[in-house]
Amino acid sequence: MTRKTVAFGILFAFALLLTLPGSSQAADLKQGMTQGDFAAWLIKAIGAESKLPPAFGPEDAITFLTQLGSIPEGGWKKNEEMTTQGLTSLLEKPEEGANLSWDDLVQKVYNHIQKIFDNRKLGTLRIHSATPADPEIA
Amino acid sequence: MKKMQKRGEKWIGGLAVLFVAFVTLAPAATADQGAPGAGGGGEGKLTRAINKIKNPFSGSGLGDLFGDQSAADVGHKPRIRPHFAFVQGFNSNARLGNRQVDEAWQARMAPGITLSIPSGKLYTEVDYTYAFTTTQGRRTHDNTNTHNLNAIARYDLSADTTVGVGNNFQISDVPGTSGDTFTLNTTTAQVRHRLSPKLNASLGDAVQWFNDSGTSRQHDFIDNGVSAGLTYDATSDLSVGPTFAWNVRDFRHISEKNYWQIQPGIGASYRLGPKTTLGGNFGWAYRRFEKGSNNESELVYGVTASHMLGRKFIWSLAYAKTLTDTFDTGFVFRELPQAVALDNLDRDFRVLKSHRIGTAATYNFNERNSLGAFGDFQFINADAKDRVGGAGGAQDEKAMEVGARYTYRLNRYLSLDVAYSFGRRFDGQGNPQEGRADRYTFHKVTGGVNIAV
Numbered sequence: 186m187t188r189k190t191v192a193f194g195i196l197f198a199f200a201l202l203l204t205l206p207g208s209s210q211a212a213d214l215k216q217g218m219t220q221g222d223f224a225a226w227l228i229k230a231i232g233a234e235s236k237l238p239p240a241f242g243p244e245d246a247i248t249f250l251t252q253l254g255s256i257p258e259g260g261w262k263k264n265e266e267m268t269t270q271g272l273t274s275l276l277e278k279p280e281e282g283a284n285l286s287w288d289d290l291v292q293k294v295y296n297h298i299q300k301i302f303d304n305r306k307l308g309t310l311r312i313h314s315a316t317p318a319d320p321e322i323a
Numbered sequence: 324m325k326k327m328q329k330r331g332e333k334w335i336g337g338l339a340v341l342f343v344a345f346v347t348l349a350p351a352a353t354a355d356q357g358a359p360g361a362g363g364g365g366e367g368k369l370t371r372a373i374n375k376i377k378n379p380f381s382g383s384g385l386g387d388l389f390g391d392q393s394a395a396d397v398g399h400k401p402r403i404r405p406h407f408a409f410v411q412g413f414n415s416n417a418r419l420g421n422r423q424v425d426e427a428w429q430a431r432m433a434p435g436i437t438l439s440i441p442s443g444k445l446y447t448e449v450d451y452t453y454a455f456t457t458t459q460g461r462r463t464h465d466n467t468n469t470h471n472l473n474a475i476a477r478y479d480l481s482a483d484t485t486v487g488v489g490n491n492f493q494i495s496d497v498p499g500t501s502g503d504t505f506t507l508n509t510t511t512a513q514v515r516h517r518l519s520p521k522l523n524a525s526l527g528d529a530v531q532w533f534n535d536s537g538t539s540r541q542h543d544f545i546d547n548g549v550s551a552g553l554t555y556d557a558t559s560d561l562s563v564g565p566t567f568a569w570n571v572r573d574f575r576h577i578s579e580k581n582y583w584q585i586q587p588g589i590g591a592s593y594r595l596g597p598k599t600t601l602g603g604n605f606g607w608a609y610r611r612f613e614k615g616s617n618n619e620s621e622l623v624y625g626v627t628a629s630h631m632l633g634r635k636f637i638w639s640l641a642y643a644k645t646l647t648d649t650f651d652t653g654f655v656f657r658e659l660p661q662a663v664a665l666d667n668l669d670r671d672f673r674v675l676k677s678h679r680i681g682t683a684a685t686y687n688f689n690e691r692n693s694l695g696a697f698g699d700f701q702f703i704n705a706d707a708k709d710r711v712g713g714a715g716g717a718q719d720e721k722a723m724e725v726g727a728r729y730t731y732r733l734n735r736y737l738s739l740d741v742a743y744s745f746g747r748r749f750d751g752q753g754n755p756q757e758g759r760a761d762r763y764t765f766h767k768v769t770g771g772v773n774i775a776v
Contacts, residue, residue: 214394230397232404232439235448235475239487240513242523244554244562251600251629254637254687260597262559264520277690292394300690303775304730304738 216287219243220271221263224250230295231302253301401440404775406452408433412742412769417463419748419763427460429769435471444479456498469495483517503537521556543575552590560594566606572648581613584646586623598631608646610674617708619674621646638684645677675718678702691732698725705753718753722746726767738773 214226221243228234228246237245247261257267258274272290273282277297282290392400410431417427435452454469475489489511497503513527532545548570556562568586588606595601603626610619625643632638681699688694703720726744733739744767751761 213398226397229441229446230392230394232402232437234439234446234477235450235473235489238513238527239475239477239489239511240485240515240525240527241477241487242485242515242525244523251631252637252639254631254635254685256598256631258597260594264559277687288394295394295397297690300732301687301693303773304687304690304693304732 214291218267219263220257220261220265220267221247223267224261224263227295227298231299233302250298253298255298255301398441398446401438404437404439406435406437407774408771409773410769410771412767414458414765414767416763416765417458417460419765421762423764425460425462427458427463429456429458431456446477447475449474458498465498467496467498469493485515486513487515488512497535497537500537503535505533505535507531507533523554524552525554526551541574541576544572544580545575546570546572554590561591562593563589563591565589566604579612579614582610584608584610584619588623600629602627610646619646621676635687636684637687638682640680640682642678642680645679647675647677675703675705693730694727695730696725696727699723716753719750720748720752720754720761721750722748736774739771740773741768741770743768 213222218226224246225241225243228237228241228249233249234241237249243263247263250256251261255275257271259271269282269285269287269290272287272294273279273285275294275297276282276290282293285293392402408431412429413426414429415426416423417429418425431454433452433454435450437448437450439446439448441447450471450473452471452473454467454471456465456467456469458465470493472492473490475487477485477487479485489509491507491509493507495505497505509529509531511527511529513525515523515525517523527550529548529550530546531548533543535542548568550566550568552566553564554562555564566586566588569584570586571583572581574580586606586608588604590602590604592600592602603624605624606622608619608621608623612618623643623645625641625645627639627641629637629639679699679701681697683695683697685693685695700723701721703718703722705718707716724744724746726742728740728742730738730740745765746767747764748762754761
């Protein structure tokens with residue numbers, strides 16, 4: 186009973202959080218941001234927050250993107266600036282990023298990594314594997 | 324049970340209708356054509372009607388909630404994402420018995436919906452997924468309903484501090500039983516703080532409880548684990564720091580199994596080159612059971628490596644030696660796509676020393692086509708004294724699973740995949756299933772479709 190009460194309490198707290206009014210704050214996406222912050226932004230953009238620890242940081246975001254196969258030229262350097270060259274190298278076809286503005290490049294990178302992430306998600310929803318026959322009870 | 328199935332059928336029906344409505348009435352443009360949110364293609368009547376309703380968060384049309392977001396929208400606009408997955412396959416040994424005489428068709432249908440609401444420094448997300456799994460063979464007939472509710476909230480207290488909480492609640496039939504259900508709830512809280520530009524700290528707590536209505540509630544437990552870690556960036560390529568974990572597990576009815584455990588250690592990651600990352604951990608696990616003098620003291624360690632070859636091929640390798648509990652996870656809503664059978668340990672409680680090595684590789688031909696492969700080997704051993712609360716001798720097991728998967732993305736909403744996996748337990752000496760299921764071989768072929776808005 187206590188456990189159920191705790192569970193419902195947690196769900197209630199979440200419901201309360203969801204009802205909080207939205208406040209328009211400046212976007213944390215901006216030219217000159219570090220690669221670590223950009224990686225964390227990408228996680229939010231592609232909807233992968235639930236795949237990482239609740240208070241994930243840039244290191245977790247970089248590890249996740251590396252697993253997806255998204256690594257900028259020269260590798261992820263979390264404290265260095267995410268430049269247009271870095272963004273271009275994240276595209277499937279870097280030549281398509283030539284002459285694009287930083288904003289346009291961000292949009293293109295976001296689209297590309299969203300697709301890679303969506304493709305990988307399919308693998309996470311497979312049927313449950315067979316369970317051992319009649320497990321003995323301790 | 325019947326009630327649960329009926330409720331499940333209602334949910335699946337409702338979600339299917341909702342999903343079909345939005346897939347058919349949403350703008351026809353795919354993300355392959357231009358930027359998300361750019362539209363392109365005609366709007367259905369329902370979409371236009373929904374857009375007329377203003378949502379309270381952004382002031383824009385309610386239909387925007389279901390649409391793609393532009394980069395500028397990220398972190399500002401709420402989003403609703405219905406999703407649906409269907410996988411069907413054939414397994415040559417559905418119950419992992421010693422003899423391959425139990426082939427069966429398996430299918431899983433999983434509709435769900437995700438609501439995410441960013442609100443300034445606060446991000447909240449709730450996902451509900453219903454899954455219906457059926458296994459039909461000459462000897463095996465089993466239907467399983469699963470409800471999974473996942474919620475996360477993340478708040479940026481300052482530029483240096485982030486707080487996050489999450490809760491996952493699952494209620495499900497237990498596969499292979501008639502009428503038994505289980506509930507599994509995991510609540511996680513974590514605080515991350517940047518102490519200085521080179522030093523980060525993390526503190527987390529996870530509470531988990533498990534109830535199984537069958538088996539006289541012998542497996543019911545509640546577990547509380549606290550973990551803390553520091554990470555110091557020694558150079559731009561090397562991070563290193565200590566970790567500490569403390570864990571208490573109490574079983575409802577069998578107090579012999581109750582224990583506490585501490586695990587101090589050290590972890591490091593090193594960027595060997597632009598596309599190569601190495602990681603490692605080394606520590607000591609000490610477990611003390613509430614009753615008796617059966618304590619465990621083991622060194623635990625592991626290494627990981629990931630490398631990108633060219634621009635399209637990502638490869639990883641991992642080895643870990645761990646001290647682990649047995650826990651039948653075959654029915655748990657699973658995130659890992661790989662080596663499922665190896666993660667599924669039976670319920671005969673014992674403490675296992677596990678050595679596991681795995682590798683995975685993915686080749687992304689382009690945004691539409693990708694091919695992946697994996698291989699996992701596991702070596703398990705346990706002494707007679709490790710079988711706490713049960714009888715039996717020492718245990719020595721060797722098992723493996725390998726597989727490959729091809730994924731094709733038809734458009735923004737629809738992906739298809741086919742997969743093959745082969746698994747084998749070579750040796751099951753001392754396994755509680757000895758003589759019936761201590762050794763197994765299976766081949767599994769699956770094909771699936773995944774739809775996401």
